[in-house]
Amino acid sequence: MLKSVVSKLISAQQTCGFHTTACLNEVRLLTRLRVVDNSEIGKRAMAEGKPPKVICVYNKTRVGYIGDRVLVAIKGQKKKGILVGLKQTQKVKVPKFDSNNVVLIDDNGTPLGNRIHVPIPTILRTILKEKTHSKGADYTKLLAIATRFV
Amino acid sequence: MNQAEVSKLVSKLRIKVPPKHRKLPNPKGPEGRLDKLRKTVTGLIKYERIELNYNRADEARQYAERLISEAIRHGDCHKPTMDTANFWLLEKELVHKLFKVLVPRFENSSVAYTKLYNAPKPQYARVLDKAVLELKGNPYPELGNKQTNNKYFIQNILLDAAKHEYRQAKYAEVANKIGQAGNETSPVNTENAEKLNEKPMSS
Amino acid sequence: MALAIRRSTSDIFCAAKWFIRRDCRVLSTLPEKAEVEVATVTKKEKHIRTRGSRNSALENRFVYPEFLPDPNPNWRNSLREKLERADMLKRRNQIDIPEFYVGSILAVTVADQHSQGKTNKFVGICIERKGCGLRAEFTLRNVVDHQGIEVRYDLYDPTIQIIQVLRLEKRLDEKLFYLRDALPEYSTFPFDMDPEILPEGTPVPLNPVQVKLKPRPWLERWERQDLKGVSNIEEHLKEKDRVRRELRATPWEKYDLMKQYRQTIPIEDQNDIWAEVNSQLQQLHMTRKKMSRKRTFSTPKTQLG
Numbered sequence: 001m002l003k004s005v006v007s008k009l010i011s012a013q014q015t016c017g018f019h020t021t022a023c024l025n026e027v028r029l030l031t032r033l034r035v036v037d038n039s040e041i042g043k044r045a046m047a048e049g050k051p052p053k054v055i056c057v058y059n060k061t062r063v064g065y066i067g068d069r070v071l072v073a074i075k076g077q078k079k080k081g082i083l084v085g086l087k088q089t090q091k092v093k094v095p096k097f098d099s100n101n102v103v104l105i106d107d108n109g110t111p112l113g114n115r116i117h118v119p120i121p122t123i124l125r126t127i128l129k130e131k132t133h134s135k136g137a138d139y140t141k142l143l144a145i146a147t148r149f150v
Numbered sequence: 151m152n153q154a155e156v157s158k159l160v161s162k163l164r165i166k167v168p169p170k171h172r173k174l175p176n177p178k179g180p181e182g183r184l185d186k187l188r189k190t191v192t193g194l195i196k197y198e199r200i201e202l203n204y205n206r207a208d209e210a211r212q213y214a215e216r217l218i219s220e221a222i223r224h225g226d227c228h229k230p231t232m233d234t235a236n237f238w239l240l241e242k243e244l245v246h247k248l249f250k251v252l253v254p255r256f257e258n259s260s261v262a263y264t265k266l267y268n269a270p271k272p273q274y275a276r277v278l279d280k281a282v283l284e285l286k287g288n289p290y291p292e293l294g295n296k297q298t299n300n301k302y303f304i305q306n307i308l309l310d311a312a313k314h315e316y317r318q319a320k321y322a323e324v325a326n327k328i329g330q331a332g333n334e335t336s337p338v339n340t341e342n343a344e345k346l347n348e349k350p351m352s353s
Numbered sequence: 354m355a356l357a358i359r360r361s362t363s364d365i366f367c368a369a370k371w372f373i374r375r376d377c378r379v380l381s382t383l384p385e386k387a388e389v390e391v392a393t394v395t396k397k398e399k400h401i402r403t404r405g406s407r408n409s410a411l412e413n414r415f416v417y418p419e420f421l422p423d424p425n426p427n428w429r430n431s432l433r434e435k436l437e438r439a440d441m442l443k444r445r446n447q448i449d450i451p452e453f454y455v456g457s458i459l460a461v462t463v464a465d466q467h468s469q470g471k472t473n474k475f476v477g478i479c480i481e482r483k484g485c486g487l488r489a490e491f492t493l494r495n496v497v498d499h500q501g502i503e504v505r506y507d508l509y510d511p512t513i514q515i516i517q518v519l520r521l522e523k524r525l526d527e528k529l530f531y532l533r534d535a536l537p538e539y540s541t542f543p544f545d546m547d548p549e550i551l552p553e554g555t556p557v558p559l560n561p562v563q564v565k566l567k568p569r570p571w572l573e574r575w576e577r578q579d580l581k582g583v584s585n586i587e588e589h590l591k592e593k594d595r596v597r598r599e600l601r602a603t604p605w606e607k608y609d610l611m612k613q614y615r616q617t618i619p620i621e622d623q624n625d626i627w628a629e630v631n632s633q634l635q636q637l638h639m640t641r642k643k644m645s646r647k648r649t650f651s652t653p654k655t656q657l658g
Contacts (some may be wrong), residue, residue, distance in 0.1 A: 005481070036500075081504060085500075090492070093463060095475075098501030098533065118500040122467040150475060150502055151428070153482045154421040155616040156414040162619035169426045173613060184605050216610035237608040 012024040025087040025100075027064030029054055032100040033072060036084065037113030037145070044103050045074050052079070052102065066094070067127035070101065079104050079112070082128070084120050095121050095150050110138035111145055136137060159166050161219050164262040165211065170211050187213050190283075192240045194264070195248060198288035204279035211283055215239065218263045247323050255287050260284070267293055296350055390398055396549045410627040411620070413634065416452045418482070419489035419508060421618045421628055437486040438626070442633050443530055444509045449641055455479050456524030456560060458542055460507055472514065475504050476544050480529040483510075494532055497543040501533065501649040519548045525581035535564040535583075579599055596619045 029032070030052045035042030036076075045052060057064040057146035063071055065084050070080050085101035103113040112129070120143070128139040176182030190210035193200050202210075217238050224231040226249040235245050256263045269280035284292060300306065414421060422434045444450075453459060458478050465473035477493030480503070483492045489508040494501065505593065506513065532540045539562075542592075550560075563584035566575065576586050577598050590598075606612065618626075 034642060085464050090505070091506050092507050093512075094466075094504075096503045101500075102453060117498060122465055122473060125467045134355070148498060149472070150504070151423055152425065152616075153418050153483050153485050154414075154424045154618045156418050156421070157615070158613060159411070159618055159620050159623075160617050162621040163614070167426075167611075167614070169615075171615075180603070180657055181605050189442050194461075212611050214616060220543060220610065227442070234608055234610065237605075238610075268522075296600075 005089065016069065026087075027054060027057065027068075027070070027083060027086065027088070027100055029056070031064075031100060033070075033081070033083075034099045035074070035081075035104060036101045036114045036116055036118045037103045037111055038117065039104050039112035041075055041079070042076070042113065048090070049077075050054075050075065052081070066121065067124055069131075070102065072104075074104070080103060080107065083137060084116070084124060084142075085118065094123055095119075103142055104140065105139070107137065108143060109139040111142050114145055118143075118144045119148040120146040122149045126148075161223050163212070163215050163219065164317040165215055165264075167212060167248045172205055174206060174209060180185055188238055190242060191217065191238050192244060192284055194285065195239060195244050195252070196241065199282065199284035199290055201251075201280060203279040205269070207266060207283040209265055212263055214285075214332075215262060217248070218256055221248050222257055224255075225249075236267075252285070259286070362410055388585060407637075410631040411623060413631060414623065416453075417484050417630075418562050420626060421485060422626075423485050424616055426616055433471060434541065435484065435629075438630055440487060441509060442637075443635055444511070445634075446514065448516070450508065451518045453479060453491075453516075453518050454522065454527060454557065455482055457518055458520040458546065459491075459515040460515070460519055461493065461504075462517075463506070464512045464514055465511070474544070475503070476519065476542055476546060477502075477504070478529065478532070478540055478542065480532055487528055494529075494540050496537045498545075499537065501537065501540065517548060521549075521551055522558045522561055524562075529582070530573065531566065531575050531580060531583055532564065533567050534573075534575065536567060539564040563644060607615045625632065 032051045033054065035046055041131075042052075052072035054064065054070050055073050055078065056071040058069040058071070059065075066086055068083050070081050070083060072079055081102040081104045083100070085095070085097035085099070085102050087097060087100050090096045095115055098128060099119060103116060116141075125143055128143060132139050133149060161272055176185055176186065176307070178185070186206065187210050187216075190202065190206060191214050194210060194214050200207075212339045217235065218232060220231050226232065233244075236242075237247055239245050239248065265284050265286055267282040267284075269282050271277055271280050284290075284293070301310070405425060420438060422429055442539060456479065458476070458477045460474060462474045467473075475493060475495070477495035480494045481492040482489070487509045489509075490505055491508060492503055492505045494503045496502070565583055565585045566589065569589050574594075575583060575588055576594055580586070599633050614634055
């Protein structure tokens, strides 16, 4: 009995017992993000090689999609941010980025920096406008500091 | 939704191809599976008729069909086809057989190159399904039983029984007649016997 | 002399035989069968001939691979495929979907309700083509402001306004996912790139460029994929990786005839499909050519005026 179990385990090891599909690259708790605006704290965090970590994603599934608001831990502080580009596979015509990008904002939705130095997906325009209607904060200020849309 | 591979062109097989392959469980994995099938395909090309388990026969049949169709399609001057034949046929003289015997045999055929029969197995026995796999145009006698005058066929058994009954009735009649009239009935008796000896035609 | 007579007599005999046979043909059934055989032989010859003539149609499979159905028989449906092909041709009548391959550089303009000008243009190298029928997709990759971006488009998306091929070429591999791990200059293309026009009749050029990968970690195990378009893969490998690559190699797969068969559409099926769409595709191609010629003639006139 024991022998058969052991032999099964060994064979399972040989034929790769766990699945090895490509990861989903979801933005979840403790995901590292890349700050793409020129806010002081964001610049310093990226320069020191300590990119911010996600502490909370403000939606029901706790998986961040494009335009979602997140709470990040950055240089020992808690800051809010908006996801503006994801590594994850996107829908048709929505760009997929090589890194998970975040723009830091304060509680009113005003960005901490005054310029975003990477392209921003155009679909964010619609998403952020919709979110602004439902909440008190105004997220569309973020669109004003974007340099380029794709 | 996958896109079809376009770099290779293959001719259509004349047999039914299941959507997925059989795994033919093997500790060596897919390599071991192909090794098994190589042996079977080599045996099939060599002996032209083999008996084996049904699953393996059906799998090997597809590979044999593909091998022959590739050989017909590309001929023996095509390097990749030669490599494939070299891989599949473990005995090297069979490569010559494939290109010089089987290709001319099947060149103008419009049906499948092989045939698969279900072989009998003992009743209530816990054994795998057996099959007979053969190349068409082989020199052996045919496997399919086309003789209708087999005495164990149910029609023939019933006919025999009917004949037997009829004969018994006739004998009884003749015996009665003999009992009734002693000397005059002898020629009639012989005639009846002759009639009885003629076998009625079996359908 | 005697020989000659014998010959002549035998000739006469043969001729008589032939006559008798010919007369008998009408009555007996056997010669009819023979005639049928002859007819089938001629049919076969015709079939071979048509095969020869259809070879040009078969070449369509490289240019229009999405016209071939999915090879998985579980997902086949002849009626749906036929309707899809008709729809694809209708869409191709509306918009010029040019010939392109993985490795070509494309500019795609789509109607975008989210952008300010209501259109959105993206330029990039095609790293993947997949899907069949109306679900055919392609993916473009570019590096904009030092940020790698990939956009996936449906080939038959009605919101696509223009698909322009800026540089028509092929690469050494079928999928160029390794550009994600390559140095960014290999996938950087300016948005204001000018289209390069190939002279007519030239075959599609093969770009033999070999990219350099960034140091590890990588997104995939590129060393196990037998890539031809990567030059420095060995530099980044450890002994352990080489051993694992040897262990994981599947050299028998190229001999797995049924695996190949299950991935392709057989030539007989392809012939039917191309016979259905080839004439319309050729017609479309010719009209596009004429249109492009007209455009080239008309542009200098406007400049003169």
